[in-house]
Amino acid sequence: MQLLEIKKFDILANSFSIAEGVERSHESVIKLIDRNINHIQSFGQVGFEIRAGYNNAKVRVALLNEEQTTFLLTLMRNNEVVIEFKKALVREFFRMRSVVATKKMDRNTSRLEYKPMTDAIKSEREAQGKGISPHHFSNEADLINRISLGMTAAKFRVHHEIGKKEPIRDYLSPEQIHCITELQRANTVFIGMGWDYEQRKEALMGLFDKKHRQPLIEEQHRLAA
Numbered sequence: 001m002q003l004l005e006i007k008k009f010d011i012l013a014n015s016f017s018i019a020e021g022v023e024r025s026h027e028s029v030i031k032l033i034d035r036n037i038n039h040i041q042s043f044g045q046v047g048f049e050i051r052a053g054y055n056n057a058k059v060r061v062a063l064l065n066e067e068q069t070t071f072l073l074t075l076m077r078n079n080e081v082v083i084e085f086k087k088a089l090v091r092e093f094f095r096m097r098s099v100v101a102t103k104k105m106d107r108n109t110s111r112l113e114y115k116p117m118t119d120a121i122k123s124e125r126e127a128q129g130k131g132i133s134p135h136h137f138s139n140e141a142d143l144i145n146r147i148s149l150g151m152t153a154a155k156f157r158v159h160h161e162i163g164k165k166e167p168i169r170d171y172l173s174p175e176q177i178h179c180i181t182e183l184q185r186a187n188t189v190f191i192g193m194g195w196d197y198e199q200r201k202e203a204l205m206g207l208f209d210k211k212h213r214q215p216l217i218e219e220q221h222r223l224a225a
Contacts, residue, residue, distance in 0.1 A: 002222070003092045005063075008170050009104060011096045012047070013069040013089065015062040021085035022076060026059065032075060033062050043067035066093050103177065107169045110181040114141075117184050120191040140187060143201060147208050148179045175219040179212040
């Protein structure tokens with residue numbers, strides 16, 4: 001059971017995992033949240049999502065931050081199961097804070113690493129006596145995103161309901177950010193070597209298959225568990 005999840009940079013517990021952890025029905029946990037929603041929301045707005053439940057039935061799921069989760073658990077009668085779940089949550093919130101800190105650093109590194117790639121594109125085209133257009137930069141970003149994410153940034157935004165002005169890096173998993181950063185670095189080198197688009201695409205896909213495909217698959221399995 002995955003106790004917590006990361007949304008952007010927020011660490012959240014969902015009502016499914018809470019119900020499973022305290023060995024209560026999800027319906028009873030949602031009812032407890034609804035009855036005490038005003039008190040819970042004194043620690044911030046509660047988010048709700050519709051997710052697939054048993055037999056793919058649509059289920060309303062609550063997403064709670066650390067303070068909201070802690071308060072909710074104080075409303076439950078203590079027994080051995082609840083106490084053990086509280087202990088597990090304390091450990092997991094502590095661990096996830098370090099994960100989020102690393103994600104923020106990797107996100108900033110990925111953002112900073114994008115500029116050397118765009119500088120390399122500009123220098124290469126200037127050396128060839130060619131003009132520069134915005135699509136020359138977006139084409140390279142799309143190349144990296146298609147390999148790393150399986151889709152362009154535009155499609156990723158639609159798929160994950162992200163606003164057009166929000167950077168997708170804030171919504172990527174740690175492995176996705178790491179993959180994009182490394183492919184950007186490699187692409188910068190390949191551009192400087194004068195490789196054409198197809199040469200770079202082939203080399204980047206080879207690097208992805210060798211170093212990133214399996215870690216990304218394993219990460220998605222962990223997130224879905």
